[in-house]
Amino acid sequence: MLKNRVKELRARLSLTQEQLAVEVGVTRQTIASIEKGDYVPSLLLGIKICTVFGEAMENIFWVEGEDER
Amino acid sequence: MKRKVLQPVLLNIIIIALFGWAVFPLYMAQIQFAEIMKNPEPPWEVTFQFTPVFIFFLICTPIAYYLYKRNKKKHKGFWRALMLPPELEEADEREQYVTAKACRTSYITMYITAPVATSLLLLYPLVQDSFSYYPVIVILLIPLSQMLAYFISLNKNM
Numbered sequence: 001m002l003k004n005r006v007k008e009l010r011a012r013l014s015l016t017q018e019q020l021a022v023e024v025g026v027t028r029q030t031i032a033s034i035e036k037g038d039y040v041p042s043l044l045l046g047i048k049i050c051t052v053f054g055e056a057m058e059n060i061f062w063v064e065g066e067d068e069r
Numbered sequence: 070m071k072r073k074v075l076q077p078v079l080l081n082i083i084i085i086a087l088f089g090w091a092v093f094p095l096y097m098a099q100i101q102f103a104e105i106m107k108n109p110e111p112p113w114e115v116t117f118q119f120t121p122v123f124i125f126f127l128i129c130t131p132i133a134y135y136l137y138k139r140n141k142k143k144h145k146g147f148w149r150a151l152m153l154p155p156e157l158e159e160a161d162e163r164e165q166y167v168t169a170k171a172c173r174t175s176y177i178t179m180y181i182t183a184p185v186a187t188s189l190l191l192l193y194p195l196v197q198d199s200f201s202y203y204p205v206i207v208i209l210l211i212p213l214s215q216m217l218a219y220f221i222s223l224n225k226n227m
């Protein structure tokens with residue numbers, strides 16, 4: 001399962017879901033789904049989110065659990 | 070979100086139901102016309118009930134206009150707004166993914182309902198006299214079931 005720190009990093013930058021959504025060009029519901037782990041973003045969207053937070057991909061997204069291999 | 074998805078589906082179901090109702094008198098008129106063609110000797114007459122057709126246009130014209138206006142905001146361009154169903158959610162990659170899943174479900178539903186509907190048409194000769202518009206109902210059940218399957222899948226994954 002793909003885990004992420006989007007919620008934590010978003011809070012650190014005092015960004016709302018709506019603001020982050022506008023930054024990366026998606027809807028607010030998509031950001032909410034990513035944060036809850038309901039939706040796995042595409043590579044392009046993942047890179048856009050990393051760019052907004054100024055972090056490397058592996059610091060924001062990682063695989064955990066049975067899919068890890 | 071649910072309202073956003075549910076509303077066009079409900080409106081489309083109303084349109085299909087009213088369309089089916091409006092087709093009944095046309096179908097009955099066609100049956101009478103077919104009888105006339107068998108024996109074209111006058112006198113003959115065709116009776117046609119106009120009320121369902123009138124009600125169809127009366128109710129569906131504003132619904133179609135509303136769905137078109139709504140669609141125009143979502144899909145840019147006249148032809149896209151006119152031709153694409155308002156149920157398609159494609160604002161970003163997640164919505165495209167969810168829509169693709171719902172379309173898959175709808176396609177599988179078609180795989181099941183089409184042969185079932187075709188089999189149900191086998192009963193038509195038995196009910197032809199008492200229930201002459203039976204094929205119209207059976208055929209319209211296919212898009213209705215597909216729409217419901219689409220909505221259930223979209224609602225679940227949204």
